[in-house]
Amino acid sequence: MNGPLRIVSIGGGTGLSSLLNGLKKYTRECPGRPAVDITAVVTVTDDGGSSGRLRRDFDVLPPGDIRNCMVALSEDEALLSRLFQYRFQAGHGLKGHSFGNLFLTAMTSIVGDFPDAVRKSSEVLNIAGRIYPSTAADVSLEAVLSDGRVVCGESRISRSRRPIREVRIRPARVRPLKETLAAIERADLITFGPGSLFTSVIPNLLVSGIPKAIRQSAALKAYFVNLMSQPGETTNFCASDHLTAIVNHAGAGLLDCAVVSNSRISPAVRRRYAEQNAAPVENDIEAMQAMGLEVIEAGLLMMSAPVKGGKVRHNPAAVGAVAFDLAVRGRQRRVQ
Numbered sequence: 001m002n003g004p005l006r007i008v009s010i011g012g013g014t015g016l017s018s019l020l021n022g023l024k025k026y027t028r029e030c031p032g033r034p035a036v037d038i039t040a041v042v043t044v045t046d047d048g049g050s051s052g053r054l055r056r057d058f059d060v061l062p063p064g065d066i067r068n069c070m071v072a073l074s075e076d077e078a079l080l081s082r083l084f085q086y087r088f089q090a091g092h093g094l095k096g097h098s099f100g101n102l103f104l105t106a107m108t109s110i111v112g113d114f115p116d117a118v119r120k121s122s123e124v125l126n127i128a129g130r131i132y133p134s135t136a137a138d139v140s141l142e143a144v145l146s147d148g149r150v151v152c153g154e155s156r157i158s159r160s161r162r163p164i165r166e167v168r169i170r171p172a173r174v175r176p177l178k179e180t181l182a183a184i185e186r187a188d189l190i191t192f193g194p195g196s197l198f199t200s201v202i203p204n205l206l207v208s209g210i211p212k213a214i215r216q217s218a219a220l221k222a223y224f225v226n227l228m229s230q231p232g233e234t235t236n237f238c239a240s241d242h243l244t245a246i247v248n249h250a251g252a253g254l255l256d257c258a259v260v261s262n263s264r265i266s267p268a269v270r271r272r273y274a275e276q277n278a279a280p281v282e283n284d285i286e287a288m289q290a291m292g293l294e295v296i297e298a299g300l301l302m303m304s305a306p307v308k309g310g311k312v313r314h315n316p317a318a319v320g321a322v323a324f325d326l327a328v329r330g331r332q333r334r335v336q
């Protein structure tokens with residue numbers, strides 16, 4: 001089987017952007033190394049901030065996560081990042097909006113369809129890959145908390161500090177884009193995460209047809225485990241708990257392997273995160289292996305600039321390298 005390695009990355013938020021950023025350099029073919037063809041499938045349940053305001057005012061799907069993916073895959077990331085991430089600091093009706101969100105909203109008004117607006121915008125920006133919303137339907141997210149209380153809206157769920165028992169989308173039955181299903185069918189590798197488990201990764205798997213397509217795909221399927229827990233959302237979650245949550249929401253048979261970081265996080269950083277009720281995710285490797293998964297360990301940590309508080313982040317180059325190697329294995333498995 002010839003042609004580029006095909007990777008479908010499913011998620012949302014900064015975690016997915018980090019992976020896409022790391023994969024971007026592989027989209028150009030080099031001697032002795034095949035090129036990579038990237039498809040990002042992005043959650044569209046955001047209802048907060050600029051995205052939420054545009055969603056309410058213009059009846060469009062939330063553009064924020066898709067904007068971040070466009071920046072990550074753009075040819076001139078430095079300039080485009082400054083432009084698309086630029087947030088207006090003043091102006092009646094403009095304050096708080098990012099330029100990229102306004103751009104996508106305007107394009108939707110011009111072409112009349114949000115997925116088509118994403119395609120057209122990607123062509124204008126010459127991004128290295130394709131980006132699809134997980135569904136073109138107007139969906140919202142709701143969570144059932146450990147005490148039985150139901151919280152509606154992604155932004156409210158993210159602010160909740162009680163453990164999450166279950167998340168659901170409303171309406172419950174919505175369809176994915178046919179292009180998404182086709183990309184999953186052809187993929188050599190399908191990745192999930194890194195990113196917020198209940199608000200960035202799992203919502204994509206609640207769209208009708210996506211879990212079935214993933215199971216039927218011959219691709220290798222890998223979950224990139226988060227580095228840190230999130231207050232409320234995944235407090236006290238081990239790595240295997242993340243995987244169990246995926247199984248509970250989308251059924252078994254979706255994953256072949258889990259990718260975890262073995263980088264050391266300093267005591268000072270741990271203490272700072274502990275003040276916000278967050279901690280490094282424990283890599284309970286034996287528990288994951290008992291689930292029938294291969295566990296891949298690599299040094300994936302990158303600390304952001306100290307001026308930003310030294311946040312724990314995935315290193316784009318490291319996660320991109322792991323994903324590329326897995327795509328090679330996925331291609332080999334498909335041709336056997």
